[in-house]
Amino acid sequence: MDMSQKTLNITKRTLLKACSGTLLTAAMICGSISSADAQVLVKNNGAIFAIKPGATVIVKSGSVENDGLVDNGGTLIVEGDFINQDTANGGATTGKYEVQQDWVNNGRFQADQSDVELYGANQLITGTNSTTFYDLTLTGTGIKTQTLDATVTDTLALNDRELATDAFKMFVTNTATGAITRTTGYVSSLGAGRLSRDFANTGVYLFPTGSSVGTTRYRPLEVTPSTANAQTLEVRLANVDATTDGFDVATKEIDLCEVNDLYYHLIGHSAGATDDVALTGYYDLAADGAWKTLAHWQNTPQWENIGPATPGAAGGLNSVTVPAWNVFTPEPFALANDNPTIDTALTSSTDVSCFGLNDGAIDITLVNGTDLVYTYNPTGGPGPDATGLSAGTYTLVITDTVTGCNRDGIPYTFTIEEPLEIGIDSVIDPVSCNGVADGAITLTVTNAAGGIQSIAWSDPTLTGLSVNNLSAGTYAVTITDNNNACEKTDTFTVTEPNALVADATTITPANCNGDANGEIDLDITGGTGGYTIIWSTADTTEDLTGLGAGTYFVTVTDGNGCTDSLGNLVVTEPDALTLTASNDTTIIAEESTTIEVLSTSGGTGTLTYEWTPGLTLSDAFAASTVATPTETTNYIVTGTDFNGCSAVDTVLVTVDFNLVAIPDGFTPNGDGINDVFTLHHSSAIDLVEIKIFNRWGELIHEANNWDGVYKDKKQPMDTYIYQAVFQLPDGSSVNYSGDFLLIR
Numbered sequence: 001m002d003m004s005q006k007t008l009n010i011t012k013r014t015l016l017k018a019c020s021g022t023l024l025t026a027a028m029i030c031g032s033i034s035s036a037d038a039q040v041l042v043k044n045n046g047a048i049f050a051i052k053p054g055a056t057v058i059v060k061s062g063s064v065e066n067d068g069l070v071d072n073g074g075t076l077i078v079e080g081d082f083i084n085q086d087t088a089n090g091g092a093t094t095g096k097y098e099v100q101q102d103w104v105n106n107g108r109f110q111a112d113q114s115d116v117e118l119y120g121a122n123q124l125i126t127g128t129n130s131t132t133f134y135d136l137t138l139t140g141t142g143i144k145t146q147t148l149d150a151t152v153t154d155t156l157a158l159n160d161r162e163l164a165t166d167a168f169k170m171f172v173t174n175t176a177t178g179a180i181t182r183t184t185g186y187v188s189s190l191g192a193g194r195l196s197r198d199f200a201n202t203g204v205y206l207f208p209t210g211s212s213v214g215t216t217r218y219r220p221l222e223v224t225p226s227t228a229n230a231q232t233l234e235v236r237l238a239n240v241d242a243t244t245d246g247f248d249v250a251t252k253e254i255d256l257c258e259v260n261d262l263y264y265h266l267i268g269h270s271a272g273a274t275d276d277v278a279l280t281g282y283y284d285l286a287a288d289g290a291w292k293t294l295a296h297w298q299n300t301p302q303w304e305n306i307g308p309a310t311p312g313a314a315g316g317l318n319s320v321t322v323p324a325w326n327v328f329t330p331e332p333f334a335l336a337n338d339n340p341t342i343d344t345a346l347t348s349s350t351d352v353s354c355f356g357l358n359d360g361a362i363d364i365t366l367v368n369g370t371d372l373v374y375t376y377n378p379t380g381g382p383g384p385d386a387t388g389l390s391a392g393t394y395t396l397v398i399t400d401t402v403t404g405c406n407r408d409g410i411p412y413t414f415t416i417e418e419p420l421e422i423g424i425d426s427v428i429d430p431v432s433c434n435g436v437a438d439g440a441i442t443l444t445v446t447n448a449a450g451g452i453q454s455i456a457w458s459d460p461t462l463t464g465l466s467v468n469n470l471s472a473g474t475y476a477v478t479i480t481d482n483n484n485a486c487e488k489t490d491t492f493t494v495t496e497p498n499a500l501v502a503d504a505t506t507i508t509p510a511n512c513n514g515d516a517n518g519e520i521d522l523d524i525t526g527g528t529g530g531y532t533i534i535w536s537t538a539d540t541t542e543d544l545t546g547l548g549a550g551t552y553f554v555t556v557t558d559g560n561g562c563t564d565s566l567g568n569l570v571v572t573e574p575d576a577l578t579l580t581a582s583n584d585t586t587i588i589a590e591e592s593t594t595i596e597v598l599s600t601s602g603g604t605g606t607l608t609y610e611w612t613p614g615l616t617l618s619d620a621f622a623a624s625t626v627a628t629p630t631e632t633t634n635y636i637v638t639g640t641d642f643n644g645c646s647a648v649d650t651v652l653v654t655v656d657f658n659l660v661a662i663p664d665g666f667t668p669n670g671d672g673i674n675d676v677f678t679l680h681h682s683s684a685i686d687l688v689e690i691k692i693f694n695r696w697g698e699l700i701h702e703a704n705n706w707d708g709v710y711k712d713k714k715q716p717m718d719t720y721i722y723q724a725v726f727q728l729p730d731g732s733s734v735n736y737s738g739d740f741l742l743i744r
Helices: none
Strands: 009-012 015-017 040-041 048-051 054-060 063-066 069-072 075-078 082-084 087-089 097-098 104-107 108-110 115-118 124-127 131-138 145-146 151-155 160-165 169-172 186-189 194-199 204-209 221-223 231-238 256-261 266-271 277-283 293-298 300-306 310-314 315-323 330-337 349-351 360-363 366-368 372-377 386-389 392-400 412-416 423-429 437-446 452-457 466-470 473-481 487-494 503-509 516-527 531-533 544-547 548-557 563-571 578-581 584-586 592-601 608-612 624-627 633-640 647-654 686-693 699-701 720-727 733-742
Touching: 015 124, 063 069, 063 075, 069 075, 082 087, 108 131, 108 315, 124 473, 145 315, 160 169, 186 231, 194 204, 194 221, 194 266, 194 366, 204 266, 221 231, 256 300, 256 544, 277 330, 293 315, 300 330, 349 412, 423 487, 437 473, 466 473, 466 578, 473 647, 503 548, 516 548, 516 563, 578 647, 592 633, 592 647
Parallel strands: 009 048, 040 063, 048 069, 054 075, 063 082, 069 087, 075 097, 082 104, 087 108, 097 115, 104 124, 115 131, 124 145, 131 151, 145 160, 151 169, 160 186, 169 194, 584 647
Antiparallel strands: 194 231, 204 221, 221 277, 231 266, 256 330, 266 330, 277 315, 293 300, 293 330, 310 315, 349 360, 360 386, 372 392, 392 412, 423 437, 437 466, 452 473, 473 487, 503 516, 516 544, 531 548, 548 563, 578 592, 592 624, 608 633, 633 647, 686 699, 686 720, 720 733
């Protein structure tokens, strides 16, 4: 029977076993197969191969080559290749194809709602025509590899398998977010290969991308559209350093610290709207390190930050999510660590309100960055904002403590300005004379923003910019402006000359009474110089000389007309120097007598003496001296004081050339002068005997030099009688007698 005109209907589960050495005929399915050769076991030669729903056909250890029609409404299990050379379908229902080896589509495959399961090892999705699957399920072992583009319109179930699109694309057109399922499987691609997904809602779309080239990695990407508008993105994981593909990870904008050099993603927009989507990139913290954002290779060309990103974790992996992005040309995207970045447009600084204050501030608006340390120089922080700043230039380095990123240490720079300092210039008139209140201060104010609001002096009685009638002292003023109530306080010192003082430091008296050689030494201090001096003597010199004893006064006037006067300047003189010497006396020839200065008065200090003539004196320079004149001599004694003043007295010593001299009386009063009664005689004769009697003839003394005492009693004032015998040189005697007075 011609099988091209017949349909093989399978109505119950049938195991077709090949009949060795036979061919397919009109009555049966025949063929030859070797499990080692995986040869074609079933070939329909243009016939319709129909499997009804609920029926299962297993082609053991061989392949199916369809060059007619496979109408599979049930289950077709092929332990070899499924080769579609013509038309195959899903039986207009949920037929299933289970293929252990390659899926080869050289014809037309109408998937209907069928499920194609590749359950073998290292299988190919190949052929000359792209296959559009409804459901594609990957099981078994090894890698499922595409040699051409393929499409899934419902579900791509990866399970634990790697789907290698190679340089081709897998299109998943089902817009449901769950259109791709997996346990540990992933999609890998090379070159222009991509996993493409259609979006039509705002759910999370998984791109389970990975690679077994080099280091095996599963690094998925999630896309969350911001709208339900239809659009299509396609993704590939490039499991190499992007630099090797011409996207140098060291070429980056300043806001990026580093770009992942282990792998990167290629994300392309192929159709539909270009609305924003959220991109979530996953990484293995232990294997890949820590990452905080996503970078995009832009047309500059360089890697640029597309953050800020939000960290997360799922399925044992960490993630970063950029909430809105819609630029996918060029296609490279990579995990990156961004430098902590501020929004310079929203970051602001507040200038110091008044000169010299420290109320400036820096308000940072952060674009991105977490786990940050803020280092201000010279001061500020430790947080992002700095307050209490004075005017100046501040730099800020923000360091991520996790990644160490800090813009390569390049700081942000801020300048805090301050208004000009209120200027206060002054003209100060000092007090003219010490103790007078005629000083003045006149101020000129500059840089008072908005004008002067107030002027406050430390002395509340003072007002305005010009103040007068000031005593010497320090005055403070506070000027407040109208803009920010900025203040400037300054102090001013009104000086006064030192008090004009005329002082008679030395008054030198006249040396001697009646001299005109006294002096007044005037010392002038203070005032302002240019002194005018007027003495009571009409002199105008500072010092006076040649002054006699008297009272003087002076008035001194300085250059400002300040005066000081001194009165009662007394020039003294010593009392007149007087000197009293011994009374004139008479001596017997060849005898001596003492002459002396009896008293002095006046003068200055201890006197020195000089007697003239001095040849007959024992000491011509003593106050008391012994005179032995050979003739009557008038001795002159001159007493000179410390100042050279002198006084003079004389003592006349008369020489009596008689042998005996008998005094008329004596005065025994103990004053050392004429205290004894003595008979004076020449040394040429000897006193042999002397007797002294009172008026009653009673002998009361028998010796020369009577002191007026008899029997231990002072004798009264009276006249007494003496009797004396002298022996002359020739041995003869001579008698003398007479009376004398005892005077008390």
